[in-house]
Amino acid sequence: MIEASAPMNPAAARFFARFLLVHTHVEKTAGTTLVGHLTRLFGAEHVLDLRPAEVPRPAQLPPERRQRVWLLTGHFHRGAHERHFARKPIRLALVRQPVERLISLYKYVRNGQGHPGRERYAYLPLPEAVRRMIEIGAGPIRNQQCRTLTGLKEPKWSDVVYAVERDYAVVCTQSSVDRLTALFNARFGVEVPAEALNRGEPGAIDIDDETRRLVEETNALDFRLYEYVAQNEARLLRGLDHLLRATLPAADAAVAGAATARQQHTRPATAHAAHGN
Amino acid sequence: MSAGVAAFFAEHLFVHTHIESTGGSALASYLKTAFGAARVLEVPPDGASQADPAAMDDAARSEIYALSGHFPAHSLERHFARRHLRIALVGDPVARMVSFYNDLLDAPDHPDDSRFARLPFDEAVGAMIEARFGPVHNQQSRQIGGKEGPNWLGLAYAVERDYAVVCSQASVDRLCAMIGARFGLPAGAQHANRDRREPFEVAPVTAARLRETNALDQRLYNYVLRHENRLLERFDAFLEAMLRAIDPVAAVATSDTAIGGTQPPRQQHRLA
Numbered sequence: 001m002i003e004a005s006a007p008m009n010p011a012a013a014r015f016f017a018r019f020l021l022v023h024t025h026v027e028k029t030a031g032t033t034l035v036g037h038l039t040r041l042f043g044a045e046h047v048l049d050l051r052p053a054e055v056p057r058p059a060q061l062p063p064e065r066r067q068r069v070w071l072l073t074g075h076f077h078r079g080a081h082e083r084h085f086a087r088k089p090i091r092l093a094l095v096r097q098p099v100e101r102l103i104s105l106y107k108y109v110r111n112g113q114g115h116p117g118r119e120r121y122a123y124l125p126l127p128e129a130v131r132r133m134i135e136i137g138a139g140p141i142r143n144q145q146c147r148t149l150t151g152l153k154e155p156k157w158s159d160v161v162y163a164v165e166r167d168y169a170v171v172c173t174q175s176s177v178d179r180l181t182a183l184f185n186a187r188f189g190v191e192v193p194a195e196a197l198n199r200g201e202p203g204a205i206d207i208d209d210e211t212r213r214l215v216e217e218t219n220a221l222d223f224r225l226y227e228y229v230a231q232n233e234a235r236l237l238r239g240l241d242h243l244l245r246a247t248l249p250a251a252d253a254a255v256a257g258a259a260t261a262r263q264q265h266t267r268p269a270t271a272h273a274a275h276g277n
Numbered sequence: 278m279s280a281g282v283a284a285f286f287a288e289h290l291f292v293h294t295h296i297e298s299t300g301g302s303a304l305a306s307y308l309k310t311a312f313g314a315a316r317v318l319e320v321p322p323d324g325a326s327q328a329d330p331a332a333m334d335d336a337a338r339s340e341i342y343a344l345s346g347h348f349p350a351h352s353l354e355r356h357f358a359r360r361h362l363r364i365a366l367v368g369d370p371v372a373r374m375v376s377f378y379n380d381l382l383d384a385p386d387h388p389d390d391s392r393f394a395r396l397p398f399d400e401a402v403g404a405m406i407e408a409r410f411g412p413v414h415n416q417q418s419r420q421i422g423g424k425e426g427p428n429w430l431g432l433a434y435a436v437e438r439d440y441a442v443v444c445s446q447a448s449v450d451r452l453c454a455m456i457g458a459r460f461g462l463p464a465g466a467q468h469a470n471r472d473r474r475e476p477f478e479v480a481p482v483t484a485a486r487l488r489e490t491n492a493l494d495q496r497l498y499n500y501v502l503r504h505e506n507r508l509l510e511r512f513d514a515f516l517e518a519m520l521r522a523i524d525p526v527a528a529v530a531t532s533d534t535a536i537g538g539t540q541p542p543r544q545q546h547r548l549a
């Protein structure tokens with residue numbers, strides 16, 4: 001198990017009694033880096049990562065195990081599994097430029113083992129793989145990012161804007177994952193260093209103009225999503241920061257508060273009586 | 278009004294949690310003037326002309342753009358299968374009580390309220406606290422917190438996530454101007470329910486008692502005051518993006534005209 005590198009903000013347990021971080025993990029958007037960071041920050045016992053098929057789904061977990069979950073993450077669409085947690089969701093997602101994401105996933109699946117895409121399309125050269133993905137409806141095509149964030153099969157742009165602005169506490173770009181992890185460090189009072197995980201193998205793959213056009217045509221909404229998030233992410237990140245500041249006392253204040261509470265707890269009963277408690 | 282407005286409200290519903298003596302009447306009045314009285318459903322219904330949302334059929338519900346009333350969050354809006362954009366104004370607990378008391382003095386025949394209006398202010402405050410009537414015992418927090426009930430974590434989440442915007446009573450003109458600019462409607466809230474009496478000094482001991490018994494409301498108000506520029510800007514950005522998504526031609530207002538350009542000088546100074 002990866003342990004946190006410093007004492008956790010004592011207010012964290014109280015925070016997670018009411019709230020649940022829900023990370024919509026869109027493949028190849030630095031989601032593994034984010035999950036790795038939050039796992040080191042919170043401790044593995046507080047993270048439920050649904051990527052491996054053998055991990056029990058929330059519905060299958062006993063209530064006491066569900067209560068220990070602080071971060072729910074996986075390749076599921078917005079809203080899935082949340083009803084099994086009687087807590088308010090704080091939803092997070094990262095998105096990426098669709099062509100970069102497609103190439104990154106193609107390289108990842110081609111070089112790795114166990115991904116279902118390996119046998120379905122990654123054995124083909126990239127142009128053919130893209131066409132195969134479109135044909136079978138699998139992989140990072142047909143606005144997969146928008147579909148995942150909205151939970152809709154054919155979202156409209158207004159559905160996507162609503163998801164980014166209202167359904168998610170924050171959506172930011174893959175390249176801002178360090179800003180997001182630094183924000184969690186600051187709010188939870190633990191200085192866990194950033195560590196990039198699951199980064200692709202070096203080496204560029206060229207994509208021909210015709211294939212690029214095909215990707216652009218079949219992912220128009222995902223391009224728009226990426227541009228919207230890139231344009232607004234400073235504001236969106238600020239929104240998460242304010243939410244966490246408001247609901248999670250700063251680590252030093254929480255330590256002081258806990259000490260005061262301990263003192264009050266050990267105060268003689270007569271003192272309580274004097275205050276009319 | 279552009280076709281984009283109708284398209285916007287086919288998918289969304291403004292839900293105004295009207296907390297008494299916070300400028301809520303001015304906002305409700307503005308929404309009626311801007312969108313048309315029939316589009317704003319006041320709860321409880323405004324006279325006999327409008328129905329209870331639970332009793333309306335789908336066609337009648339689809340005509341409604343905004344719900345407004347003294348109901349807690351997450352209650353009546355469930356009858357409308359649209360995205361709910363919750364809006365609330367909040368006020369300083371002591372100033373609210375002064376305004377509320379003045380309203381009682383102006384309506385001495387009200388069957389429930391007259392018992393307090395007959396008392397001097399300090400005694401009326403004590404009686405209201407005891408009777409749990411009026412703007413006491415964190416009434417604002419209870420309304421905004423909805424079923425969750427008042428506690429700070431739930432309130433902070435409500436302000437930051439559940440509500441599309443919460444701002445202070447003093448910013449009602451700004452909020453109305455922003456909505457007007459985004460939807461291409463005239464600006465200018467009518468302060469129909471504004472105090473007709475002069476505010477008066479509240480004895481320090483009464484003010485302290487009010488703040489003590491409304492500690493959560495005070496915290497909520499202070500939080501909103503500190504953050505309302507951001508909260509208003511976030512709402513404005515949402516409206517702009519959403520209206521642009523629905524009808525690119527209709528989204529004409531710039532951020533400057535929507536947020537800052539119509540802001541009265543006094544508020545600019547206070548919020549600077």
